[in-house]
Amino acid sequence: MTRILLNSRLDDCLSAWRSAGYRVIAPSRSNNLTSFDEVASAADMALDLVLPERTIKDHFFPQTEPLVRYEIKKQQIDTEEMLPPDDKRVFFGVRPCDAAGLDIDDPLFGWDYKDQYWFKRRENSVIVTIACTKADPFCMCTSVNLGPDNPKGSDIMLHPLKDGRGWQMVTLTDRGKALLETVVPMLQEDAAETASLANVPVKFDVEKAMTWLADPANFESHFWKEISQRCIGCGSCTFLCPTCHCFDIQDEGDTYSGIRRKNWDSCSFAMFTMHTSGHNPRNTQSMRWRQRIMHKFNYYRGKFGVNSCSGCGRCTRQCPVDMGITETLQEITNTAK
């Protein structure tokens, strides 16, 4: 016996969650790019999308985030830390790759100094994931040892029913159980057959690619120039990646008052590592692309025990010149001995 959530009861759940103090955020078409946004009703949810163009990262590590407000007076500076609000949130209709992205970034934001901006939002959010029954040609979760029903990062997993009436609900964490408690009357106890999962072909041999990357002899290989020749350094792949986390800190305001902000930055940008002296350790686009691959499939694993890629495929799907992690790791797998 498992619990079933019917499509027809989704709006009742939304109301129940809202009365329990949660904001509900789901895939939506209300912006230029499909993204995760607060929704008023089930009708606002774009649950038919394989994956929104933007990630849920936007709601944990926003594109721009105020850190401190300052006001300068004579011989005195008043500052106020601007922590995110304490609002509880339900993320409904997340895909397993985006949920895994959060889990992958936790150790980075937590090592040594615990980033309160990230963890305050993490602790106040419940991730309700829908297992994938369809994929597009760019999906590659299975290539990075994840998959269309991988539970990493999710609090509740919904498995779509074969007859399309709704979802089978599986709670994975205490946070998930607590959320389920709020909607028990809307659920049915029933046996129902779930739809078959999306078939996501494996595109490269990640272990083999990682071995090649770990060999210092390949760091200065001509391969990097060839594979990244057409990169225009736009940064889309990093901004739309659920695990990319690099940022800049800038002050916005004047000498009397303003806000110190944390803004997304990208290792694809030439300015990213430029010293004030003009010296730039990564002064070509191929060095910057190498950095992105090495960081995801070598350095990050060395530090935190996981690869920094959840296989969402966005970096290929959205790249204006058709590059991406998939092509690079495929080429490495094909040429590596």
Add this chain to the structure above:
Amino acid sequence: MRVVSKREEAPGVRTLKLEFLNQEHHEFFRNHYQTGMFGLYGIFGEGESTFCVASPETRKDYIECTFRQSGRVTSTLAAVDAGDIVTFRGPYGNRFPIEEFEGKNLLFIAGGIALPPTRSVIWSCLDRRDRYRDVTIVYGARTVADLVYKNELDEWKQRDDVNLVLTVDPGGETPDWQDHVGFVPSVLEKVAPSPDNTIAVLCGPPIMIKFTLNALEKLGFSADNVYTTLENRMKCGIGKCGRCNVGSVYICKEGPVFTASEVQAMPQQDL
């Protein structure tokens, strides 16, 4: 933090002496600061810049930083006066393991504006002079005017327990210049003490470090006994923002202090 005083060291180079406004912050600094660490010094409205803490770990009532006016934040910092308030985050990063240097000879080598990090180690050792053997300081700048901490150079010159060797690049000397003329690596080859039981601390611009490391190797120094600092562009200082790494090494957390052999093990193209 409040600016206590400001000193012109050389054209475009200034030292700020800062005192804590908040007792709790001062206590944190006292408990955590060790020589080699850095901080982020800032002015609201302009941003933050990374400088080493130039004062030694034996003097923690205040913080001194010495910087070259080079861009936006440093230009604003250069304009502050005594009484003004600047922000400080830190101390961050690792340290020179100076207790491991005890009982050994010390050779300090610095170029240009890189004397500040070296000076922090120098005073940390000179303030406990009896723990170390011979101390040699080789310091070079482009011109005589560019030498920083001129008062302290005089003081070290007077001391008979310090061997100070000054040099300026050819063409940078003044008519009454009494010391060496020549680049640091070549002067070093002439004046360096024996590598036996000697630790070398080397700070300077990347190009000087490169040639000086070659010189030290020629002199017989083991790369494990040579310490240096890497100064990659930083933002967060706490291992989050992703920009300071060389290969897999986060300079802000695992550095900025490394031995020459650690630096040699890093991907050289990333330096």
